[in-house]
Amino acid sequence: MGIDTLLLALIDGVSYAGLLFLVALGLTFIFGVVRVLNVAHGSLYAFGGYSAASMGIWFAQGSDSITLFLLAIVLGAGVVGVILGYGLTVLLHPFRDRDPIIQLLVTFGAFMVLEDVQVMIWGTQPYFVSGAVFQMGTSELLGVVFMNYQLWFIPSVALAVYVLLSWFLKHSLKGRQIIAVTHDREVATALGVNAGRIASLTFIIGATLGALGGALASPTTSLVPGVGADMIVLSFAVVATAGLGQISGALIVALMIGIARSLSVYFLPQFEVVMPYLIMMAVLLIRPQGLFTVAETRRI
């Protein structure tokens, strides 16, 4: 035990957190704008992964090119994000004036449907397409060999997405319109913002992020039925702990959970899977609105 072990746990935790953040980001982003907790986000993760795997098999089979491999990931995620993201917007449209809980249940119904659609398209046997991940090489730190893909690539992508998204929201027209709709839909509409289109755009962005998480995970994990269900409840843990709609908060909480999890693999292996939910429970009991939510003033 000692500094070395702690550092190793930190490194492991960061690479796991990167993936977790990407998926949770999509979820929290959608909630922040459209006020819907999208249970079908797990399906987006799964579909993103399968789709990237299929693309990889389709045009990168046998080849070791990293570019083709990256192309498969981006395309896989993009296709899923656009199709399913838009599909979900359309599905939720008739329910837009209803209770948020009702909308959540609609997304739950969508999740159930998508679980079976996933099996219909890709079957029940596991997909494992590792290909060019190996081409990225390995690095040795503190006597332990890490895959560059997990060590540098995924966390970098997560960070890049975070920076890009924040920039987009603050500095682009569409981004600021999204923020406007987030703060007050009615006023934004009165000012000429097409709230419906903004909602669709948000959904597509959020869905693509979820799918990207799945696509990035696909080379190193095996894709099987049920992978979406596990991921969704884990993302809920991140999102609820950070505060619904908090993007920066989600990054920090994902890191917290990732590091807590890998620390427990090192010191208390039996608690590895309990960690995320323990943290979620503890935070929600003390601060139910999440760690980073700024208290809203009540309107009378």
Next chain:
Amino acid sequence: MKKRLLIAGIVFIAVLGLSAELPWVRVPMIMALVYGTAALGVVVLLRAGQISFGHAMYMLISGYTVAFLSQAYPGADGIVLVLAGTGVSLVTGMILGLFLVRYRGIFFGMLNLAISMVIFTIVTKFYGLTGGSDGMRIPRPSLFGIDMDRAGYEATLLVILLVLAIVLIFSVQQFFRSSAGQAMASIKTNEDRLEYLGVSAKKLLWQGYALSAALCGLAGAFYGLSQGLVTPEAGYWLKSGELVFMSILGGSVHAAGVFVAALLFEFVKVYASTLMGGAWQLVLGVSLIAIIYFLPGGITSLFRKKRKTLEVRS
């Protein structure tokens, strides 16, 4: 009253007759009644406008209590086990409810989810104590002091559950019509006004929560007894979601709706593998969305007496 007793009697005899003719119908029937009872617990909370995404944990707690007790006391009667399991779930619900009733809406749902996942993951990981993901066996106990073979055992469970269902439907309906039940419904519409009337919303919700935990516990104990096995999957968030699904499908208008919903759910699951090529989730998912759209009050809203009142769109 008489009409209702008549309906109850007809249903009772129909179910018994069916299960005598087709013995394999018994277990899905029992499962439907079990889930109906658990979903009834969720309906109680739905009345107050709150949805819990973790209530399957009370089924889990009760089931494992039954498993532990039947291991520790091999001769224990099934009814004693059920009472014990329900009791443990009730007490747990009472304790957890003490701080859960401070939350509303999405936070209430999320916190229940968090606690249920903590319980789920702990039960899954502690293989030495709980049998991990393989679960724990529950050998067939005597019922009311009588030892039975498989057929008799299933038949008795079915009869008990049917009687219980009928009793519970009547009691919960009475509860909804009582002042406590009506007051609980106002937690959904305007909690502040309730407080001004001098009624503690928290206490009401706590009572409702404890009741819902007990109902899920009751269901969980029978689940364990009929399966002969309890696994952590019984408390996974998907199971909680299915309970919410059933409660929405059945509607909070009449307590009987949720049993019809559970029956539908169970049989779609059983027949999907033979008829729909296994795509039961697709069928149920689509029907959930359809019901929410067309019949937001659930199936039982179809039977609601049409009252001439002014509807105010909120």
Next chain:
Amino acid sequence: MFFKRFLRKITLALSLLSVMSAVQATEGDKPEEIILGITTFLSGSASVFGVPGKVAAEIYLEELNAGGGIHGVPVRPIFIDEGKGASGMLSDYRRVVQAEKADLMMAAISSGNCMALGPVAEDLKVVNIMWDCGTEKALEGLDYKYVVRSQANAVTEMVASVLYLLKVYPDFKTIAVVNQDYAWGHDSWEIFSTVLKQMKPDVEVVAEFFPKFGAPDYSSEISRLQALKPDVVFSSSWGGDLDTFTTQASQRGLFRNSKFFLALAESSLERLGSKLPEGVLVGARGDHYFLHPEYVNDPKHSDFVSKYLKETGSQPIYPVYHMVQAMEAMVGAYDKAIVANDGNWPSKEQLADALHGLTFRGLTSEVTIRPKDGQGLEDQLFGVTTSSDEYDFRILKDIMIVPADLVTTPVGESTPEWLKTLDAGLLDEVDFYREGSGGTQ
């Protein structure tokens, strides 16, 4: 009091009804077909292991039925997916027995499922052949009448594994384990570590990891193992889990630091290809290997191997062998029971009786089901991975075959007690396979 009497009456009535329907199939009635329920993993990460079993059943039954079936009666299989989870599988199992009126069942792959199924099968009075699950706890001391196992159990396999490890690599100091978090993973490690410590008291277990069944990612465990650098890394994982773990370990160079002993890896040799390095110790849960030195040219074996290869494009793995064994046990039992019944069709009880004490042969060596406790005795094969010019995946060399009766808990004894009596002297009784020596002692 009245209530009790009332209940008894209802119970009696319902029991009479069920008994009447059960007695319909009387002895001497040859059925039109034998309905056989088979559970296997058809979905999820374990399906890479379960689907070969299904294919094996289909190939075998096609051949059997083409020859007229069992004494003129064809066999029709109904497959149940273990990937649905224990509860789902249990309800399917009951439905197949009660609604589809299965004549016998073959279940299961997962040790956890076997533990749950045993009492159910006895309750339903249906003959159940445990065709692939390993935990000894599913059968030991339970006095089952209808349930038998047509293959070895965790005791045979793990004690033999310890012997193999000590024979091949006697001087290691530290060992770590990465097993699946369920009955098989825990029970197999319990036996392995107990016997290991008896035969090598100075061994140190540096880490014990039990990632969940179907875990997608082993990064943290692999990092930890790299830091700890144990001499030996042991795993009794199988299926998709073994594939994932091995691939990730290989990518990160874990095989260079430690000697790996993958007790069930024969079933992953082809899928892993070059991801599995040379020098890895491999077991086969039985003497199942498509290049088994003694049977590679045996017609029954090689015929089936080519059929399987033609059907699937892959070499058969041990679930295939286990399935054939179970089928042979079924056929042998019917033969034996019909003879004992003077040519009449046997009842379920007579069939169950016939299974006890039966000796039969799958594709490799003979297997015997012990008469008293229904436990199968199956020899165990081990080897070390090496490259091949002919195949693009690793094959085994330096093969060792351990006879079952040497390493299985004797009838009537309890495994924990019996394990304590083992010592290093047992090592002298096993040796590597020599061509022409006849294999087993």
